Amino acid sequence: MPICPSCEIKFNNWYDVAEHIDLMANKRSDKSHVMWLNRNLSIKRLSKEELAKKLEDYFSTPEGLGMWIRKRFIEKFYGENPHPFILAMQKPTRGVLLGYVIEHQHFLKNWVKVLSSIVFKTDKDEVVEYELENIAVEFIGYKGRPSHYELLLRMGESLGMSREKILNTQPLPDTQFAINTWRRIAEEKHWLITMACMHSLELVADRSLRNYGAKLHYFDPQILTSDEYSQAVKDFLREGYEADVSHAGEALHLVEKYAKGIEEEIQINVLKSFDAFSKYLFARLERGIELEPQLMRVITR
Amino acid sequence: MKIIVNGKEAGSKETGCALCGATWGEYYEEIDGDRLFFCCDFCALEFKNMVNEVKKRTGWSKIDELIINGNYYTGRTCIAKLGEKEYKFYVKFNEEGDVGIFKEV
Numbered sequence A: 001m002p003i004c005p006s007c008e009i010k011f012n013n014w015y016d017v018a019e020h021i022d023l024m025a026n027k028r029s030d031k032s033h034v035m036w037l038n039r040n041l042s043i044k045r046l047s048k049e050e051l052a053k054k055l056e057d058y059f060s061t062p063e064g065l066g067m068w069i070r071k072r073f074i075e076k077f078y079g080e081n082p083h084p085f086i087l088a089m090q091k092p093t094r095g096v097l098l099g100y101v102i103e104h105q106h107f108l109k110n111w112v113k114v115l116s117s118i119v120f121k122t123d124k125d126e127v128v129e130y131e132l133e134n135i136a137v138e139f140i141g142y143k144g145r146p147s148h149y150e151l152l153l154r155m156g157e158s159l160g161m162s163r164e165k166i167l168n169t170q171p172l173p174d175t176q177f178a179i180n181t182w183r184r185i186a187e188e189k190h191w192l193i194t195m196a197c198m199h200s201l202e203l204v205a206d207r208s209l210r211n212y213g214a215k216l217h218y219f220d221p222q223i224l225t226s227d228e229y230s231q232a233v234k235d236f237l238r239e240g241y242e243a244d245v246s247h248a249g250e251a252l253h254l255v256e257k258y259a260k261g262i263e264e265e266i267q268i269n270v271l272k273s274f275d276a277f278s279k280y281l282f283a284r285l286e287r288g289i290e291l292e293p294q295l296m297r298v299i300t301r
Numbered sequence B: 001m002k003i004i005v006n007g008k009e010a011g012s013k014e015t016g017c018a019l020c021g022a023t024w025g026e027y028y029e030e031i032d033g034d035r036l037f038f039c040c041d042f043c044a045l046e047f048k049n050m051v052n053e054v055k056k057r058t059g060w061s062k063i064d065e066l067i068i069n070g071n072y073y074t075g076r077t078c079i080a081k082l083g084e085k086e087y088k089f090y091v092k093f094n095e096e097g098d099v100g101i102f103k104e105v
């Protein structure tokens, strides 16, 4: 059922959505509707007819919901203007990696909390299993391997920052904003929406994105064999590089399987999650700049 | 004030929002004697905060020309001009529309 992607009011058809958005954006200059249009559809004003058509096209899923999510992710993070943090990851400096560590510990802690809300709400055993395994991999350790959280902290230590210092650093405002966004989704929305919003973020390290039009990898894979980086850095990056390949795909497959009837609601919340993620990735870079002012070059080039 | 957003003139209903270049919306604000068009009050707020920050840091009383490159996601790299003088800076706004990151470049 067509929904306003900004305020989530439901309508009977896309023309009615367009009429509503036209009223909110053009007559009332409502910032949240205007921002949604600017960020997702067009910065150029469209007629109601054009807008209805564009909305319908934008939300249509000829290749399935999972592929829609994948393509939108690529557009936002790996398209013509890749996210500055991903650009910085092509040859990460100590500042970039430490920015990653300091902000990401907060992300990971919140990650498992939000996933546990899916476990709490779902009645599908395969989803419970998938999420519990994910929680173990991220936070507890799995099959004799240290958790991603532990590998992250070791990476930070190998870069010369003590575990205590890392753990005692509060998140930057953009990280906190993003965390709040995901917590709100987990508290208020259907578990399937939460699942889509969280696991679509794992696409960031999915190597197969290149097959769907991504211009870059998350990082230059040569890092994994380079002498310029410590073993702990390589261990952390390799884990994501290898684990998330099929991982995000598996979650998207589950989402698609159960999504009937709430597809649009999933789509618009996934877009909100992407915006939060963009802010959060930027916070990693902002933290890096604090430690290494020359990093400004990455964003002002 | 002459304004260029991502390579195109902006600041009127025809040319688009003085901060982001969008032609949605219908919001006006008078800044330094010019009636500028914005897509929403939030862009107007951010624009005002940015202009005030530049004035504070340069000591200028007005800006003749402002060149803005970037967007919400990446932040904006800008050049402000007054007569022959140029001031280059990077700005990213926070959730409240205040200047979050500001660096001279």
Ligand SMILES: [Zn+2]
Pocket (backbone or CB within 6 Å): A004, A005, A006, A007, A008, A009, A020, A021, A024, A033
């Ligand atoms: Zn709406």
Ligand SMILES: [Zn+2]
Pocket (backbone or CB within 6 Å): B017, B018, B019, B020, B021, B022, B038, B039, B040, B043
């Ligand atoms: Zn604007």
